[in-house]
Structures are given as structure tokens and as C-alpha cells.
Amino acid sequence: MKTNDLILQTITKIIVFLILLFSVDIFFAGHYTPGGGFIGGLMTSAAIVLLLIAYDIKTVAKLFPVNYIYVAATGLLIALATGFSSIMRHKPFLTHAFNKHARLPLFGETSLHTAALFDLGVYLVVVGVTMTIIQSIGEDK
Amino acid sequence: MTLLHWAILSPFIYALFIPLIHKWFKNLHIGWFVLPLPILLFCYLLSMIPAISAGQTIVETVPWIPLLHINFTVNLDGLSLLFVLLISGIGSLVLLYSIFYLDKKKEKLNLFYFYLLLFMGAMLGVVLTDNLIVLYTFWEITSLSSFLLIGYWNEREKSKSGALKSIIITVFGGLSLLGGIILLYLLTGSFELREIFAYVQQKDIYSHPFFLLSMVCLLLGAFTKSAQFPFHIWLPDAMEAPTPVSAYLHSATMVKAGIYLVARLSPIYAASAYWLWIVAAVGMITLLYGSFFAVKQTDLKGILAYSTISQLGLIMSLLGIGAASVHFQLEKDYYTIATAAALFHLVNHATFKGSLFMMVGIVDHETGTRDIRKLGGLMTFMPITFSIAIIGAFSMAGLPPFNGFLSKEMFFTAMINIQEFHLFQFHTWGVLFPILAWIASVFTFVYSMLLVFKVFAGKYKPEQLPAKPHEAPIGMLISPVILVSLVIVIGLFPNILSNSILSPAIAAVYGGIPSYDLHIYHWHGVGIELFMTLGVFGAGIFLAFTFAKWKSIYRLFPYSLNALYDFFINKGKLWSKKLTNGYMVGSIRIYLLYIFTFLVIISGYTLFAKKAINFHSNRLSEVGLYEIVVSLALIGATISILFAKSRLASIILLGAVGYSVSLLFVIFRAPDLALTQLVIETVSVALFLLCFYHLPRNARKKESIGFKMNNAVISVLVGITFSIIAISSYNTKLFASISSYYIENTYKKAAGENMVNVILVDFRGFDTLFEIAVLTIAAIGIYTMIKLRLGGNSSENK
Numbered sequence: 001m002k003t004n005d006l007i008l009q010t011i012t013k014i015i016v017f018l019i020l021l022f023s024v025d026i027f028f029a030g031h032y033t034p035g036g037g038f039i040g041g042l043m044t045s046a047a048i049v050l051l052l053i054a055y056d057i058k059t060v061a062k063l064f065p066v067n068y069i070y071v072a073a074t075g076l077l078i079a080l081a082t083g084f085s086s087i088m089r090h091k092p093f094l095t096h097a098f099n100k101h102a103r104l105p106l107f108g109e110t111s112l113h114t115a116a117l118f119d120l121g122v123y124l125v126v127v128g129v130t131m132t133i134i135q136s137i138g139e140d141k
Numbered sequence: 142m143t144l145l146h147w148a149i150l151s152p153f154i155y156a157l158f159i160p161l162i163h164k165w166f167k168n169l170h171i172g173w174f175v176l177p178l179p180i181l182l183f184c185y186l187l188s189m190i191p192a193i194s195a196g197q198t199i200v201e202t203v204p205w206i207p208l209l210h211i212n213f214t215v216n217l218d219g220l221s222l223l224f225v226l227l228i229s230g231i232g233s234l235v236l237l238y239s240i241f242y243l244d245k246k247k248e249k250l251n252l253f254y255f256y257l258l259l260f261m262g263a264m265l266g267v268v269l270t271d272n273l274i275v276l277y278t279f280w281e282i283t284s285l286s287s288f289l290l291i292g293y294w295n296e297r298e299k300s301k302s303g304a305l306k307s308i309i310i311t312v313f314g315g316l317s318l319l320g321g322i323i324l325l326y327l328l329t330g331s332f333e334l335r336e337i338f339a340y341v342q343q344k345d346i347y348s349h350p351f352f353l354l355s356m357v358c359l360l361l362g363a364f365t366k367s368a369q370f371p372f373h374i375w376l377p378d379a380m381e382a383p384t385p386v387s388a389y390l391h392s393a394t395m396v397k398a399g400i401y402l403v404a405r406l407s408p409i410y411a412a413s414a415y416w417l418w419i420v421a422a423v424g425m426i427t428l429l430y431g432s433f434f435a436v437k438q439t440d441l442k443g444i445l446a447y448s449t450i451s452q453l454g455l456i457m458s459l460l461g462i463g464a465a466s467v468h469f470q471l472e473k474d475y476y477t478i479a480t481a482a483a484l485f486h487l488v489n490h491a492t493f494k495g496s497l498f499m500m501v502g503i504v505d506h507e508t509g510t511r512d513i514r515k516l517g518g519l520m521t522f523m524p525i526t527f528s529i530a531i532i533g534a535f536s537m538a539g540l541p542p543f544n545g546f547l548s549k550e551m552f553f554t555a556m557i558n559i560q561e562f563h564l565f566q567f568h569t570w571g572v573l574f575p576i577l578a579w580i581a582s583v584f585t586f587v588y589s590m591l592l593v594f595k596v597f598a599g600k601y602k603p604e605q606l607p608a609k610p611h612e613a614p615i616g617m618l619i620s621p622v623i624l625v626s627l628v629i630v631i632g633l634f635p636n637i638l639s640n641s642i643l644s645p646a647i648a649a650v651y652g653g654i655p656s657y658d659l660h661i662y663h664w665h666g667v668g669i670e671l672f673m674t675l676g677v678f679g680a681g682i683f684l685a686f687t688f689a690k691w692k693s694i695y696r697l698f699p700y701s702l703n704a705l706y707d708f709f710i711n712k713g714k715l716w717s718k719k720l721t722n723g724y725m726v727g728s729i730r731i732y733l734l735y736i737f738t739f740l741v742i743i744s745g746y747t748l749f750a751k752k753a754i755n756f757h758s759n760r761l762s763e764v765g766l767y768e769i770v771v772s773l774a775l776i777g778a779t780i781s782i783l784f785a786k787s788r789l790a791s792i793i794l795l796g797a798v799g800y801s802v803s804l805l806f807v808i809f810r811a812p813d814l815a816l817t818q819l820v821i822e823t824v825s826v827a828l829f830l831l832c833f834y835h836l837p838r839n840a841r842k843k844e845s846i847g848f849k850m851n852n853a854v855i856s857v858l859v860g861i862t863f864s865i866i867a868i869s870s871y872n873t874k875l876f877a878s879i880s881s882y883y884i885e886n887t888y889k890k891a892a893g894e895n896m897v898n899v900i901l902v903d904f905r906g907f908d909t910l911f912e913i914a915v916l917t918i919a920a921i922g923i924y925t926m927i928k929l930r931l932g933g934n935s936s937e938n939k
Contacts, residue, residue, distance in 0.1 A: 030895060031894070032893060032894040032895055033895055034813045034816055034898075035816070035898065036813070036902070038817065042820040043820050046823050046824050046827075052827075053827065068920075072917045073917065076913060083910060087142065087213070088142050090203060092207050092208075093205050093907075094906045096903050096906070111892065113892065115891065115902040115903050115906075118902050119902050122902070122909060125913040126916070129916045129920040132921075133919075133920055133923050134827065134828055136924045137835075137923070138831045
């Protein structure tokens with residue numbers, strides 16, 4: 001019997017973007033409302049996993065041509081670099097800084113945190129790690 | 142961050158670029174990219190000499206973990222300066238040499254230079270920092286990079302075992318060092334050396350019960366690193382590393398880290414009799430042992446390895462004896478000369494041993510062998526290499542006018558003086574020191590001569606050489622020529638060094654006396670030293686010529702420490718294999734049985750023993766309709782798993798359990814947890830489905846009723862234990878909850894409103910950092926296990 005996943009594929013096409021958008025939103029919202037790098041990262045992985053289930057590994061690899069181990073390593077480096085940046089400001093390792101009233105073009109007045117950079121590291125590590133594990137187990141025949 | 146901090150970190154930062162350079166410039170020998178760094182560092186540090194020799198020290202602090210008194214403090218004083226100049230100076234020469242030694246086509250140069258830079262940075266850190274924890278961190282990085290460099294040719298069995306041996310011994314020492322540091326912290330209340338020195342001067346720590354223990358622990362660290370007897374056995378095996386590494390790490394710098402540590406800690410311990418005796422005696426035994434067994438070696442690098450061991454012993458024993466002078470308020474330089482000799486010989490050893498290692502590398506490179514029995518008569522083929530060898534070896538043997546002669550004379554003076562030290566039994570047993578020193582020097586003379594003349598004089602045996610010998614390319618000769626020039630220049634004008642570099646270093650060893658006036662003379666007048674030196678020459682020449690006749694003396698030493706080491710390693714492997722195979726049966730069910738049984742026993746016992754059970758429902762909150770419904774669903778799903786026939790059903794039911802739990806989190810108003818649980822559940826169900834393919838086909842075997850009962854008992858016990866723990870811990874308040882702190886400070890200190898996330902990324906960011914590191918390691922582990930299944934039969938896993 002040939003399986004028919006037309007419905008799943010069609011829905012996935014639309015829904016993946018929503019999940020990805022939501023994961024980015026939840027990542028940035030983390031400092032003030034529920035969310036953050038960990039959940040955001042997991043949600044991004046969930047979106048990619050959905051793609052994997054609806055399509056197959058090759059298609060997804062074409063869509064995101066990245067080596068997920070590098071993604072994890074980049075995340076770890078970003079987190080470490082954030083930690084070291086505070087030493088350069090003569091503060092103990094991993095002391096965060098923030099500016100509650102930063103002015104950015106386009107966004108207007110917003111609040112900026114180095115914690116968000118650290119969280120970006122967490123986000124990338126989570127995506128990289130979950131996808132590395134899932135992909136290598138999935139590819140294994 | 143000051144320039145000195147950047148100097149320590151620069152090799153690490155530089156190392157990060159190596160992968161990129163390797164990728165972008167395929168035709169470039171990476172050595173050329175790395176070479177400018179140590180040269181720049183050397184020049185920068187040279188510019189510090191005037192300030193340091195004027196008696197200044199430079200102290201700069203950058204907070205790292207100030208709450209635990211751990212700060213990245215650098216302290217550049219005379220002793221540090223001496224070492225950093227050695228590290229960067231010899232480092233530059235070795236790098237230049239390695240560019241010609243290592244072929245860019247055949248070797249994995251990106252790894253080689255990455256490790257080398259790692260080492261350089263760590264070594265600079267060890268000698269520059271003032272904080273003992275920082276020192277320990279860098280200390281372990283030097284062990285690690287040494288391990289990686291010894292095992293650089295990792296296709297060779299000997300390289301691997303040598304690397305393993307070195308890391309087992311040095312990491313054992315490192316652990317002991319950490320213990321010593323912690324004990325010292327308990328003694329003095331600080332990790333900062335300057336503060337410890339100040340404390341020691343005011344308070345008496347000598348009667349403290351930890352005093353001796355901390356000293357022994359710290360010395361174990363120093364002795365293992367500096368290959369002192371009986372921990373020296375890793376150094377000869379470390380010669381499997383490429384020769385530039387041997388010249389740099391295993392003779393000029395890393396093995397001197399132990400000596401640095403002893404010199405650095407002298408102000409704390411020097412007044413103790415144990416320190417004096419242990420350091421002097423261990424050094425002396427190592428000196429004698431190393432020089433005696435160096436004569437026997439047939440591998441050129443083997444000779445140099447044992448010779449390095451013995452010279453390290455020499456410096457160590459001198460440092461021990463130098464401690465005698467703290468009993469005399471430093472008025473006389475009678476015993477201080479030992480410390481001066483130690484530091485002077487340290488520099489000299491780096492110059493002549495560095496050049497000798499490079500010479501051996503050239504011989505190896507151009508003839509294809511290092512076996513002294515096959516070599517001979519190379520004088521005419523390699524005249525420049527021969528000159529390098531003869532200068533280096535004569536300096537090592539202590540012949541004038543080279544620098545080794547000067548420090549050897551000072552060494553004899555120090556050894557003679559110690560007999561007159563009227564404390565700690567030195568006036569009786571101390572007489573052994575000059576005698577043993579003399580014997581060791583004779584053997585030093587013998588192996589130095591054998592090293593040169595067996596290779597370059599004698600009969601040329603072309604049939605035994607894998608390659609036709611010829612002079613090395615100019616690039617390989619530059620570095621050793623610079624080193625032997627230094628041997629001669631220092632030999633002729635030793636006082637260039639004495640007041641600029643050595644005096645401040647000596648001052649630092651004695652805890653910063655303002656200045657110490659050192660003058661090195663070539664001619665001491667007719668004294669015992671002169672006769673000792675002449676005796677060494679006479680006896681040495683005689684023994685060198687008659688070596689073939691008395692060679693059989695080495696048969697008297699059939700046992701060796703290596704055999705002992707091998708015995709322990711082999712037995713250890715065997716026993717741990719047996720033990721591990723006993724319980725690692727390869728079935729997850731059994732492992733879960735172990736884990737849960739253990740958990741129940743340990744936590745159940747603790748609950749009873751500590752009378753911690755506090756099981757009542759007074760403080761529990763009301764149970765509402767939602768909770769009941771969700772809990773029922775949870776329980777229903779859990780129980781259904783037990784009766785599910787197909788695996789797919791179990792996985793889906795497991796998902797249902799997870800989602801119900803996340804619903805509970807929603808009810809209890811923990812949105813972050815609920816979200817996390819929800820997404821994790823989704824991802825892990827997907828993961829389960831993927832693993833589905835690999836799992837054995839028949840989902841449920843018929844298990845015996847006993848096995849099932851066993852499982853039932855354990856699972857019920859786990860459930861009971863955890864319910865008790867959960868309710869008891871909720872009912873027991875030993876101290877105020879920390880949550881009020883977070884509630885107050887989340888916005889104030891971190892400008893965030895989501896407490897959970899602020900705790901994750903800010904308050905407890907360190908935790909998170911380690912967690913993501915662990916996650917990454919786990920991912921790499923899974924990736925490698927699956928992708929590089931080592932010789933496994935993949936059909937077995939299905």
C-alpha cells in the first residue's frame with residue numbers, strides 16, 4: 001500500500017512558518033513573558049521535525065543546508081563569548097548588562113540585554129543538539 | 142584587561158584562527174602564520190626588563206569569580222619574567238625550526254600548531270598568574286596539550302601509550318596540586334600568592350596540622366610535572382612526540398613548570414626542614430638516577446630525555462638547598478648561591494638542551510635513524526650540525542668556556558656550602574650532597590661525550606642508515622645556531638644576565654627582598670670546586686673511553702619502575718574490565734533496575750535515618766475539578782502503557798502522559814514549564830518514532846512471573862518513596878525560600894520580568910552554560926557513536 005501524506009504535507013507547508021515565527025517570537029519575549037532560548041530552540045526543532053515527518057531527510061537537508069553540530073558549537077561559542085565579554089568590562093565572568101531605554105531605528109525605544117545574546121547561544125545549542133541527535137538516528141540504517 | 146592579560150590569552154585567540162587559515166590558505170605552512178606571535182610576545186616582554194630589574198613588579202587584577210576569591214590576577218616579577226622570556230624566546234626558535242622539520246603535505250599541521258599554541262598560552266598563564274586556582278587551570282591545560290602533542294602521530298602505538306602515560310602521571314600530580322592549593326587556602330584564607338606570602342610573614346602556619354600535608358600535595362604536583370624520581374618514567378616515553386615538541390615542552394618549558402612552582406612557593410615553605418630535605422634529596426636522587434641511566438640509552442632522544450630528568454633534578458636540589466638561606470636573614474649569600482645557580486642553570490639548560498634536541502632532530506631527519514649504534518662518522522657530512530652538537534654537549538658536560546661550566550661550578554659551590562649548615566642534620570648527612578653531585582657530574586660528562594662522538598666520530602656505517610646523510614637545510618640550522626651562540630655568549634659574558642634577569646628572579650624566590658646583587662665569575666681561584674671539576678673531566682674521559690668494558694654494570698638493575706607501572710595499568714584494565722562486564726549486561730531494563738533499586742535504598746534509608754518523613758496533608762492546597770480530571774487521565778494513560786500490545790501504542794500513551802503533566806503545569810500556573818514540557822514531549826515522541834525502526838521486532842517477550850513481580854515491587858517502591866519525598870520536602874522548611882530574593886531582584890538587578898528565564902540566563906547563567914556544554918557533548922557523543930560505529934556489525938543493531 002502506498003502511503004498518502006498529501007494532507008500532512010500541505011498543512012505542514014503553512015504551519016511550519018507559523019511555528020518558526022512563533023518560536024522566534026517566544027525567544028525574544030523570554031525576558032518578560034514566558035519563553036526564552038530553551039523553549040524557542042525546542043520549538044524550532046519541533047518545526048523541523050514536523051518537516052522531517054511530512055517529507056524526508058533529503059528534502060529537509062536541502063531546505064536547511066547546515067551541519068547541526070556546527071550550529072550547536074556556534075551557540076556554545078556565543079554563550080562563552082558573552083560570558084567573557086563581561087571580563088573585558090572588568091566585571092566577573094557572565095555578568096550581564098542591559099539598557100532599558102535603548103533607541104533603535106525601526107523598533108523605537110526598546111530594552112537591550114546581553115542576556116539575550118547568551119540566550120541566543122542557548123537557542124542555537126538546543127536546535128543544534130536536538131537536530132543532530134534526531135538526524136543521526138534518523139539517517140542511520 | 143591589561144596588555145599582560147591579553148598576552149596570556151593571545152595564543153588561545155590566535156589558535157581559534159588556525160582552522161580558518163588552514164581552510165583558506167592551503168599552500169601556506171601554518172607555522173609561518175603562527176611564528177610572529179611568540180616573537181612579538183618576546184619583544185614585548187623584553188621591554189619589561191628595565192622595570193622589573195629596577196625592582197618593580199606589575200600586578201593587575203581582573204575579577205573572574207570574586208565571590209570564591211578567584212580572580213585572574215597577573216603578577217609579573219623577576220621569576221615570572223625569566224620564565225616568560227624562556228617560553229616566548231625558545232617558543233619562537235622552536236616554531237621556526239618546526240616549519241622546516243614538519244612537512245606541510247604529510248602532516249596535520251593545523252592540529253600541531255593548535256596544540257602548540259594551546260600549550261604556549263597555558264604555560265604563560267601558569268607562570269604569570271598570582272592566583273593559585275588560575276594557575277591550576279592553566280597547569281592542567283599544559284598537561285592536556287602535552288598529551289595531545291605526544292600522541293600527535295596517533296597512528297603509532299608507542300605515541301599513544303606514551304601520551305597516556307604522561308597524562309596519567311601528570312594529571313595525578315595535578316589533582317594532588319589542587320588538593321594542596323585547597324589545603325593552603327584553608328591554612329591562609331586566600332588563593333592569591335601575594336596575600337599568602339603576607340599572611341605567612343605575620344602568622345605562624347608551621348604548626349598547623351595541614352601544613353605538612355599541603356606541602357606534600359603541592360610538591361607531588363611539582364615533582365610529577367618536572368619528572369622527578371620516581372615519577373620521571375613518563376618523560377622518556379614522551380620522546381615519541383615530534384622533536385620540536387620534545388625540545389620545547391619536554392626540555393625547555395613545561396617540565397620546568399614544577400621547578401617554577403617550587404621556586405614560587407619557596408617563601409611559604411622554605412623555613413621548614415621538610416621542605417629543605419625533601420626538595421634537595423628528591424632532586425639529588427633524580428640527578429644521579431637520570432645521569433646514570435642516560436649513559437645506557439641507545440636512542441639519541443632517550444639519552445636527552447634521561448639527561449633532562451637529571452638536569453631537572455639538579456635544579457630542584459639546588460632550589461631545596463637555596464632554602465637554607467632564609468635562616469640567615471639573607472645577609473650572607475652563602476646559601477643564596479644555590480638559588481642563583483638553580484635559576485642560572487635553568488636558562489643554560491634551556492639553551493644547550495634546546496640546541497641538542499634540534500641537533501638530534503636534524504640527525505634523525507637527514508639519516509632516518511636515532512639509534513646510536515647505527516650512527517657514526519657524520520662529522521664530514523654535517524659539519525655545522527657537528528659544531529652545534531659539540532658546543533651543546535660540552536656545555537652540558539660543564540666544560541669551559543661555555544655557560545654550563547659556570548652554572549656547574551656554582552652548583553658545586555652550593556653543594557659544598559650545605560655541609561656547613563648547622564640545622565636539620567645537614568652537618569652530618571649533608572656531606573653526601575657534594576659526593577653524589579660529583580658522581581652524577583661524572584656520568585653527565587660521560588653521556589655528553591658519547592652523545593657527540595658516537596654520532597659524529599667513529600666509523601661511518603652507510604649500510605645501516607635508511608637515508609644518505611647530508612647537511613640540513615639552512616632553515617633548520619638557524620634556531621640551533623642561535624641557541625649555541627647564546628651558549629657561548631652567556632658563557633663568556635654571564636653578567637649580561639645576572640643583574641638584569643637573574644637577580645630579580647632570585648629576589649622573587651625569597652619573597653621579594655628588594656634586590657640581590659649577583660656577580661658570576663669565571664675564575665674562583667684554586668678551591669675545592671676546581672679540583673672537583675678537574676676530577677670530573679679525568680674520571681669522565683676515562684669512563685667514556687672504557688664504556689664498552691663496564692657497560693655490563695647495567696645488568697645489575699633488572700627491575701624497573703616502568704614494569705611496575707605496566708603491571709598496575711594492565712592489572713587495572715583487567716580488573717575493571719571484569720568488574721564492568723559483571724554488571725554491564727547490555728540491557729536497559731537491567732540498568733533501570735539497578736538505578737531504581739539504588740535510588741529507593743539510598744533515599745529511603747536517608748529518609749528514615751534522618752527522620753525526615755513529614756507526611757501529613759495540612760498544608761496541601763485544595764484539589765479542584767481540573768486537577769482531578771487531569772490526574773485521572775494521567776493515571777489512566779500510565780496504566781494503559783502496561784497493557785499496550787504494540788509498541789506504537791506505548792509511545793503514543795507515553796506522549797499522553799507527558800501532555801497531561803504539562804496540563805498540570807498549566808493549572809499550577811507555571812507557563813514556562815508547561816511550554817517546555819509540551820515541546821519536549823512533541824520532540825521526544827518524534828525521536829521515539831525514529832528509534833522505532835531500530836528496536837527489536839517482537840515488542841513483548843513472555844517474561845517470567847518472578848521478573849514481573851520484581852519489577853512491580855520496585856516500581857511501587859519508587860512511587861512511594863518519591864511521594865514521601867515530595868510531600869515531606871514540601872512540609873519541611875529548613876530555611877527561608879530563596880524565591881523571595883528572585884521576586885525582589887529579578888527586575889531590579891536583571892531588568893527582566895520572567896523570573897524563570899532570568900534565573901536561567903542571568904542569576905544561574907553558569908549552570909546554563911555548563912548544561913548547554915553537556916548537551917553539546919552528548920550530541921557529539923551520539924553523533925560519533927552512530928556515524929563511526931567502530932568496526933561493529935550494523936545488522937546486529939537492528
